[in-house]
Amino acid sequence: MREKRSVSTRGIILRIRNLGEQDRFITFYTPDYGKITCLAKGVRKISSRRAGHIELMNRVKIELWKSRHQWYLTQCSSEENFKEIKRKMPSIASGIFILEAIDRLTMEEHPLPELFDILNKSLQLMEFYSEDHAWIREIILIKLLKILGYINSFKHCGTCREKLPEQHAYWEETFNVLCESCLQKKPPMQARLERLDFSVLKLMNFILEHPLENTLMINKRLQHKENIEQWGRRFLYKNLSHQLKSEEALRLY
Incomplete structure (x- = not known):
């Protein structure tokens, strides 16, 4: 053809x-x-x-x-x-960060309609809730990484796929969260493991499983934002050799 x-x-x-x-x-x-x-x-x-x-x-x-x-x-x-986003430098920086992340993480001519839809929705939400641009930016990043396959699950064990119990840990080398049973037999002695607060799992899982609009209802306290940002950056730089240029602008605002 x-x-x-x-x-x-x-x-x-x-x-x-x-x-x-x-x-x-x-x-x-x-x-x-x-x-x-x-x-x-x-x-x-x-x-x-x-x-x-x-x-x-x-x-x-x-x-x-x-x-x-x-x-x-x-x-x-x-x-x-998206004129409201472009009225102030902090919201401009947030928007450009998302654009650069997508540009760096995607290949030419590999369509993902869901990715276009969530990018469009994220800009619409930033336009309407411009004061919440930083919160929206970090949540959007988590959802983008999920669509692109860089985040697996915060609900099921990365090895046995069973639902995660309260006893679990993050295995940094594999970017997976493992249940206690798999932790006892899977990682080598030198593996870097990090115990996670169960509230972090619940927060991340809510973001991954609920529509974008619903995540705006999460309590926007500083600890939640820091947790979301921390995990977003970990998975973002899983396959990137250096920081996004727009990270510097975020630190200014």
Whole structure:
């Protein structure tokens, strides 16, 4: 079957890179094609009708054309600009952190419609609850990592798959939580094990199993935020060699 050369879809802008004086490479996450990086010819010209629609985080309708080796952006129009997020630097930093995480963790043209949906929902929630941007950011990261397969379970043992009892531990080398029975026979003597408070398991499991909107009902006390952030970062950097650039901006705000 002959591959379609011209396509129409929607996308959220993850990254923008200038090329020369007139062009740009733009990376979108789309529901149909996953992450796509395309060349936008002439988009930096003052006369370009596409220029005003191309900003980080924007959700846009796009028309693309594909040559043998490259996608090209032919049309682009905004669906949502998320103006409330962009009013203040702290919420901008949170939004960019999520965009960079997705860009770093995904491959080109491997579609995950669920990933597009949760990215879109996260930006909508940040837009509506902009003061809770940091809380939403950390919860979204946990959910993204689950979709991408970087988090297994905080409810079942990573070895025997039985429901975790109150006695359990996190095995750092395998990124799994193990029950007491498996702990006694599985890890080698030098394994790095960490006992977890049962309340941490309940918190993480609630985030993983409930819709995004429901997680906003969690008590937003500092200890909960710190726990969510700690585990999100552990799994985020499971397969990344260095920190996201946007981490520095988060520390400023």
